[in-house]
Amino acid sequence: MSLLRLVIWSLLATTVCAPLSAADSSLDFVRIYCVECHSGATSEAGLDLESLKSDLTDRETFARWVKLHDRVAAGEMPPKDYAQPKPAERSKFVKDVQTELIAAERMRFERDGRTPVRRMTRGEYENTIRDLLALDGVPIHASLPEDGSAHGFDKNADALDISHVNMSKYVAAADQALDMAIAVQPQPPIRQTYRFSLARHIYLILMNGDAVMLKDGKPDDVFPPAGALPHVGAVEHINVCRESIKRGASVGVFRHEDESFKPYFYDFAAIYPGRYRIKTSFWGFQWDKGKVLPGRGTEAARLSVVQLQDNGRGGGHPSYILGYYDAPPNKPQSMSFILG
Numbered sequence: 214m215s216l217l218r219l220v221i222w223s224l225l226a227t228t229v230c231a232p233l234s235a236a237d238s239s240l241d242f243v244r245i246y247c248v249e250c251h252s253g254a255t256s257e258a259g260l261d262l263e264s265l266k267s268d269l270t271d272r273e274t275f276a277r278w279v280k281l282h283d284r285v286a287a288g289e290m291p292p293k294d295y296a297q298p299k300p301a302e303r304s305k306f307v308k309d310v311q312t313e314l315i316a317a318e319r320m321r322f323e324r325d326g327r328t329p330v331r332r333m334t335r336g337e338y339e340n341t342i343r344d345l346l347a348l349d350g351v352p353i354h355a356s357l358p359e360d361g362s363a364h365g366f367d368k369n370a371d372a373l374d375i376s377h378v379n380m381s382k383y384v385a386a387a388d389q390a391l392d393m394a395i396a397v398q399p400q401p402p403i404r405q406t407y408r409f410s411l412a413r414h415i416y417l418i419l420m421n422g423d424a425v426m427l428k429d430g431k432p433d434d435v436f437p438p439a440g441a442l443p444h445v446g447a448v449e450h451i452n453v454c455r456e457s458i459k460r461g462a463s464v465g466v467f468r469h470e471d472e473s474f475k476p477y478f479y480d481f482a483a484i485y486p487g488r489y490r491i492k493t494s495f496w497g498f499q500w501d502k503g504k505v506l507p508g509r510g511t512e513a514a515r516l517s518v519v520q521l522q523d524n525g526r527g528g529g530h531p532s533y534i535l536g537y538y539d540a541p542p543n544k545p546q547s548m549s550f551i552l553g
Contacts, residue, residue, distance in 0.1 A: 220448040230481060239313070239436045242306045246291045261413055269272025269317035282310045331370035340454060346394040348486070350552045352520045353386040355531035393486035402485045409480035412454050419454070419464070426454070428462045430498075430543070431505055435460065438503060461550065463545075464472070464499065465505075470515070477519060494547040495540035518552070 243262055249450040252263035266274045270289035284290035286307045294442055335357035358379060361372035418424045422439035425432055432438055435457045468474050483489060498505050540548060
């Protein structure tokens with residue numbers, strides 16, 4: 214591009230971005246009817262108009278003029294017990310300010326666009342990494358700083374600033390995703406199938422009667438429900454529970470998930486990055502004094518993925534929701550999906 218063309222583009226940009234200012238007549242209206250109440254540190258409603266600027270390309274100034282326009286147009290300013298402008302004055306002020314505000318907003322849209330350039334949210338960043346590397350379940354969302362919120366939205370440019378902390382975390386998340394996408398050994402891991410039951414991991418719940426073992430839609434005779442007295446003996450319970458699981462029994466839980474009840478499947482942890490096929494089934498029923506009754510309708514079941522940190526011990530590990538699934542009444546619904 215020639216120097217002359219660069220100069221022309223520069224002049225055009227300067228012309229388009231020239232500041233728009235409120236008219237002198239509008240400023241005079243404010244000085245006459247508004248500044249008396251709205252000036253200094255003790256101004257009404259915290260709105261100081263004594264130092265009001267006329268440059269409508271400034272966001273803060275623009276917002277003040279919008280508030281002025283709305284109050285005067287609604288007849289709220291000036292207050293009824295103060296000198297009032299003539300109807301023609303009020304009408305001219307409202308019309309002039311409206312015209313100036315619209316022109317300033319259009320200029321800003323032409324210059325910056327309706328949506329200012331912003332960084333991606335952590336959810337968008339995770340989805341982008343997943344698409345780029347074809348890793349549908351790569352877990353990086355929880356390792357990124359929480360996004361801010363502005364005007365009730367978490368995708369507003371005003372809330373999505375970029376700091377050295379953001380950059381550091383986003384780069385570290387990209388490195389983690391690349392490590393998961395790149396093979397680190399010449400041969401793939403051996404394909405294996407694991408089968409496990411929730412019963413082994415909620416034995417205290419089962420022993421106290423907040424869950425039952427079921428076989429063919431009925432209480433399992435091998436491990437009957439706890440009655441007035443809870444089961445005794447954790448070791449014996451685990452052994453009996455194993456026998457029940459071998460027979461294809463399932464577990465019915467009477468508790469909803471809360472801070473005191475977050476069951477994990479401890480039998481398995483995904484060590485190698487890759488794709489994992491998960492099969493499971495859910496169903497709902499009602500329980501009445503040892504009897505399985507028809508369910509009241511389709512319930513909801515939730516599966517989450519827990520991301521083990523450091524050596525994997527202890528609790529408090531971050532997690533994300535894998536999905537919500539239907540638990541139809543009385544008849545198990547099996548499903549299969551790929552994670553990874």
